[in-house]
Amino acid sequence: MSSRFEWTIAAMALAGVVATTERQTRPAPRSAPHSVLRVCADPNNLPFSNRAGAGFENRIAELVARELGDSLEYTWWPQRRAWVRNTINAKKCDVAIGVPAGFGPLLTTRPYYRSTYVFVSRADRHYRLTSLDDPRLRNLRIGLHFIGTDYDNPPPAHALGDRGIVRNVVAFSIYGDYSEPNPPADLIDAVARGTVDVAVAWGPLAGFFAKRSSVPLAVTPIVPSTDARTGTVFAFPIAMGVQKSDTTLRNALQRVIDRDGERIHAILAEYGVPVLARGD
Secondary structure (H helix, E strand, O other): OOOOOOOOOOOOOEEEEEOOOOOOOOOOOOOOOOOEEEEEEOOEEOOOEEOOOOOHHHHHHHHHHHHHOOEEEEEEOOOOOOHHHHOOOOOOOOEEEEEEOOOOOOEEOOOOEEEEEEEEEEHHHOOOOOOOOOHHHHOOOEEEEEOOOOOOOOHHHHHHHHOOOOOOEEEEEOOOOOOOOOHHHHHHHHHHHOOOOEEEEEHHHHHHHHHOOOOOEEEEEOOOOEOOOOOOEOEEEEEEEEOOOOHHHHHHHHHHHHHHHHHHHHHHHHOOOOOOOOOO
């Protein structure tokens, strides 16, 4: 996985407070009632989060804080290397709303959704791509996010490289120009402009920006979700993560996820996030 998605990681420290409204339902119990839910988030990384609170992780954080009876406070930090060390493990904030389930540096909830890497192409091209073994990929210009080292690059980069599909791949930095809004979106914009024929991108990012493109774009999941040829995995379960020792907060978050899963999934659907069923 690339370290940006994974974080969404949505991988500096300014706090913002979001007011929450009371609900008639009973909040999930915390050790200290009416406390503050301190969320670590990237201030410029739609569709996951931004300082304006317009991302789906912002919306989910608002839901969780409201259900816990907490106020909501953000620690803004761009998702780069050492993100966990500089945020949660530095005790500047308490929870990351979207991390891979079982992510080693953190204690995570059970996953609240599972998504996948997808193909994105212009709808008027009628490619209908689903497989990395499609022979057309040897001739199409393929846009991919890259970080910079072979180890860290996203799964599709490894799977395409194993197939010898390299020369027609166009690299887009996952970090991009951080002075511009939502830098990773450049990859999806390149498809709309025709700079590349197809992008292979993390589903939540692709689904959100494809849905808002002025040029109709087609988004199709990579099938199967695990590459039979290389064992590369393209689909990942996403959870919430807290400090390793904070079982109280993790358990409270889990209760909200268990009780309000349908509302969380409604937010994901609103943002065009491709959500896989458990068996997909």
